[in-house]
Amino acid sequence: MASVKRVISDFRLFGRGYMRNVAGLFFGLIFPVILILIFGAIFSGNNTGEVTVFLQNQDTSAPDISGNFIKALNDTSILNVQSVDASENFTKYLSEHSSSDGIIIPANFSLNYALQQPINVTVYGNPTQSTNGIILGTVNGITNFFNLRAYGGSYIIGINTATVGYESPKYVDFLIPGLIGFSILVSPMFSMVNITAEYKKNKLFKQLSLTPLTKFEWLAAKVMFYIVLAVISFLLMVAVGIFVFGANITLTVWLIPFLILGPMMFCSLGMLVGTITKSVETASVIGNIITFPMMFLSGTFFPLSIMPQYLQSVAHVLPLFYIVEGLNNVLVYGNIGAALIDIAVTLVITLVVFVAAAKLFKWRED
Amino acid sequence: MIPIEVTSLKKHYGEIKAVDGISFTVNEGEVFGLLGPNGAGKTTTIEILEGLRKREGGEVKVLGLDPWGKGYELHKRVGVMAQGFTFFEEANPREAIKYYADLFGVKANPDEILREVILEDSAKNLFKNLSGGQKQKMGLALSLVNSPELLFLDEPTTGLDPSARRAIWDVIRGLKAKGKTIILTTHYLEEAEQLSDRVAIMDHGQIVAMGTADEIIQKHGSAERLEIHGSEDLANYIKANTELKVDYDGKGMISVALNGRIDALAALAAAEQSGLGWGEIRTRRDSLEDVFVYLVSGTIDEHGEIKTEGKTRTLSDKGGR
Numbered sequence A: 001m002a003s004v005k006r007v008i009s010d011f012r013l014f015g016r017g018y019m020r021n022v023a024g025l026f027f028g029l030i031f032p033v034i035l036i037l038i039f040g041a042i043f044s045g046n047n048t049g050e051v052t053v054f055l056q057n058q059d060t061s062a063p064d065i066s067g068n069f070i071k072a073l074n075d076t077s078i079l080n081v082q083s084v085d086a087s088e089n090f091t092k093y094l095s096e097h098s099s100s101d102g103i104i105i106p107a108n109f110s111l112n113y114a115l116q117q118p119i120n121v122t123v124y125g126n127p128t129q130s131t132n133g134i135i136l137g138t139v140n141g142i143t144n145f146f147n148l149r150a151y152g153g154s155y156i157i158g159i160n161t162a163t164v165g166y167e168s169p170k171y172v173d174f175l176i177p178g179l180i181g182f183s184i185l186v187s188p189m190f191s192m193v194n195i196t197a198e199y200k201k202n203k204l205f206k207q208l209s210l211t212p213l214t215k216f217e218w219l220a221a222k223v224m225f226y227i228v229l230a231v232i233s234f235l236l237m238v239a240v241g242i243f244v245f246g247a248n249i250t251l252t253v254w255l256i257p258f259l260i261l262g263p264m265m266f267c268s269l270g271m272l273v274g275t276i277t278k279s280v281e282t283a284s285v286i287g288n289i290i291t292f293p294m295m296f297l298s299g300t301f302f303p304l305s306i307m308p309q310y311l312q313s314v315a316h317v318l319p320l321f322y323i324v325e326g327l328n329n330v331l332v333y334g335n336i337g338a339a340l341i342d343i344a345v346t347l348v349i350t351l352v353v354f355v356a357a358a359k360l361f362k363w364r365e366d
Numbered sequence B: 001m002i003p004i005e006v007t008s009l010k011k012h013y014g015e016i017k018a019v020d021g022i023s024f025t026v027n028e029g030e031v032f033g034l035l036g037p038n039g040a041g042k043t044t045t046i047e048i049l050e051g052l053r054k055r056e057g058g059e060v061k062v063l064g065l066d067p068w069g070k071g072y073e074l075h076k077r078v079g080v081m082a083q084g085f086t087f088f089e090e091a092n093p094r095e096a097i098k099y100y101a102d103l104f105g106v107k108a109n110p111d112e113i114l115r116e117v118i119l120e121d122s123a124k125n126l127f128k129n130l131s132g133g134q135k136q137k138m139g140l141a142l143s144l145v146n147s148p149e150l151l152f153l154d155e156p157t158t159g160l161d162p163s164a165r166r167a168i169w170d171v172i173r174g175l176k177a178k179g180k181t182i183i184l185t186t187h188y189l190e191e192a193e194q195l196s197d198r199v200a201i202m203d204h205g206q207i208v209a210m211g212t213a214d215e216i217i218q219k220h221g222s223a224e225r226l227e228i229h230g231s232e233d234l235a236n237y238i239k240a241n242t243e244l245k246v247d248y249d250g251k252g253m254i255s256v257a258l259n260g261r262i263d264a265l266a267a268l269a270a271a272e273q274s275g276l277g278w279g280e281i282r283t284r285r286d287s288l289e290d291v292f293v294y295l296v297s298g299t300i301d302e303h304g305e306i307k308t309e310g311k312t313r314t315l316s317d318k319g320g321r
Helices: A004-020 A022-044 A065-075 A090-096 A110-114 A130-150 A172-199 A203-210 A215-245 A253-276 A280-297 A309-315 A319-333 A336-360 B042-050 B071-075 B094-102 B109-118 B132-144 B164-178 B188-193 B213-222 B232-241 B262-274 B288-296
Strands: A052-059 A079-084 A102-105 A121-126 B004-013 B016-026 B031-035 B057-062 B079-082 B152-155 B179-186 B198-203 B208-213 B223-231 B246-248 B253-257 B278-284 B307-308
Touching: A004 A022, A004 A215, A004 B094, A022 A172, A052 A065, A052 A090, A065 A079, A079 A130, A090 A102, A090 A121, A090 B057, A121 A130, A121 B232, A172 A203, A172 A215, A172 A253, A172 A319, A172 B208, A215 A253, A215 A336, A253 A280, A253 A319, A253 A336, A253 B246, A280 A309, A280 A319, A309 B031, A319 A336, A336 B208, B004 B042, B004 B232, B016 B042, B016 B057, B016 B198, B016 B208, B031 B042, B031 B057, B031 B188, B042 B057, B042 B152, B042 B179, B071 B079, B071 B164, B094 B109, B094 B132, B109 B132, B109 B164, B132 B152, B164 B179, B164 B188, B179 B188, B188 B288, B198 B213, B208 B213, B208 B288, B213 B262, B213 B288, B223 B232, B223 B262, B232 B253, B232 B262, B253 B262, B262 B278
Parallel strands: A052 A079, A052 A102, B031 B179, B031 B198, B079 B152, B152 B179
Antiparallel strands: A102 A121, B004 B016, B004 B057, B198 B208, B223 B253, B223 B278, B246 B253
C-alpha cells in the first residue's frame, strides 16, 4: 500500500526545507569536514617528516669541514637544521624556543678533523622525546661517515632506505571512518529526536494523518534523506582525507551497507526517543544522553586501542561501534571477513530499532 | 445523502464528560456552526467526526462512513483545517499545495487555490514568515487541495485580529457560495452568526440550543419589547391604564413586553394620554448574544473563556450539570 510517489514527495519537501536551514546544513555536511581538517592537522604533524633541530656552529677554522657536516645533516631529509648564531647562549636560546633538541659543533672542529685529532659534537636532547633518538641516530650516522672518510677509507657502507609493502595506517586513516561514523550518528539522531518531539507537540503528525501519507512512508522518506546526506558527507570527507592529508584508504562496495543501515538505525532511534518522551525538552536531554557517549567512545575520534580495557568493553555495547569498526575494516584494513560480522550486528540492531520506532510511533491519539 | 449524522455521541476523558450524548445532522451545502466556550466539547466533537479520535458511544456517519474505522478512505473526501494550523517552517504555500496534491494523488492548480483563499501574494513566503492570518489561509488552502465535498474548520479565526478574521470570513463565504458543506467550530458569536446557516450552542458537552439564529432566539429568547425613555411615573401610568406587562429599570428606561405589534400602539397611546414627557422609543428583540448569555450563564471573552459575574469559569467547575 505504500506509495513511492508519496515517499518521494515527502522526501523532496523535507530535503528542500533542510537545505534552507543553514544550521542543519552546517551540522550535517560542513561540521564533519571541519572536524577532519582540525583533527587531521593536529595529528598528522609535519608532512615531510623532518625533525627540527637547532645547531650552533662555533667552528671558524679552515678547511670548512663543519659546513660540509651541516650540509650532510640537512641532506638526510630527516633533520631540518636551523642555524643559531655563534654569539648566542645556546641552552638559553633553546629554552627560549621551547625546544630541547640542539647540536653544537665546537670551535676548531675543522682543524682537529684535518689533523685527525679527536673532537666531539654535542647533541642536546630530552631522552623521553622521540625526536631525541632520531637526532642522535642521524648525527651518529653522519659522524661515522666522516670518520670513515677521514681515515682514508673509501666509501664502504652506505644506507639505503626502503619501505615494506604494508604501510602502517596513519592517524588520518582512522579519522575518516571515525568521522563518517560520527556524521552517520549525529545528523539523523539530533534531527529526528527534535522533529519527532516538535511535530508531536504542534500536532503536525495529527495533520499529516488526515492525508493519505502513512507513518511508514513518512519514516521511509526521512531514512532516504539521511542516507543521501550520509553519502554526500562520506564523499566530502574521503575527498578531504585523500587530497588534504594523503589518507590511504580503500573504497569498495562493502561500504554501502554501512551508509544505508547507519542512517536508518539512527533515524529510527531518534524517532523512538522523540516518540516515547513527553516533551521536546525531555526528548532533547535523552537524545544527548544517548548520543554523546556513543560519539566519543565508539572509536570515532581516537582509535579504541588507546582506551583502557573497561572503556573498550563499554564500546562494544554501543551501536555506533560496529559501524565505525566495520568502516575501519573496509576502508583501512581491507578485512571484509571481519566487516561482515559488523554488517550483521548493525543489521540486527537497525531492524530492532526500526520496528520498535514504527510500532510505538503514533500518528493520532485515541 | 446527509453529509453528517450524529446520534447520542459520547466521549469521556476520565471523569470529565467532554461530549455528553449529542445528536445533530449537517445538510448538504449548509454551513453548520458549533458555538461554545472553551472546553464545551466542540473540538472533541469535530475531531471524532474527522476520525482523529475514537468515540465511546453513539453513532456517527460522515459521508456515510464511520470516521474511526474508515478514516483513511474518508480523509480523501474531506478537507480539514485543524485548530492552530501549523506546517513545516521552511516550506512556502505553493510547495505545501503541491505536496498535498502529491499525497492525495490529485492534480491541483496552486494558483487557483491560492486565489480562492486570497493568498496569491504570499505564495513564495516561507511558512515561518507568514502572519497568523496568512497561516490560517494556508491551512484553508490545504484543506481544499483534494476538492473535498465536506470541510471541517476547527476555530478558523482564533487568535486573529479583527481584520484578518474578516478576511477569513470572506474566504469561507466564497466556499459556501460554491456549495461546499462546512462544519465549523468557534467561540466567537459574531462568527457563528455571520457564517452559519444553522448553529448548535454547546456547553458542558451538550447541545443547549440548535437551529437558525432566528429559531434559537424565538425559542430561547424573550418576546419582542417596546422600550420608551421616560420616568417611573409614566411607567406606572401605562401599567395602570393598559393590560400590558411593564418594567422600569430605575434609570429612565421603560420596557413593555409585546405579544403582538398592536400592543405597542396601546402603550404609546397611554403614554401620550398621560401628559407626562417621554423621549426616544424603539422595539427590541433578543440577539443571539442575549440568548447565549441565558443559555451558558455568562459571556465569552476573546480567548473563549466563560465569564460569569466577573469571574472566569474554570475547568473544575464543569461536569456537575
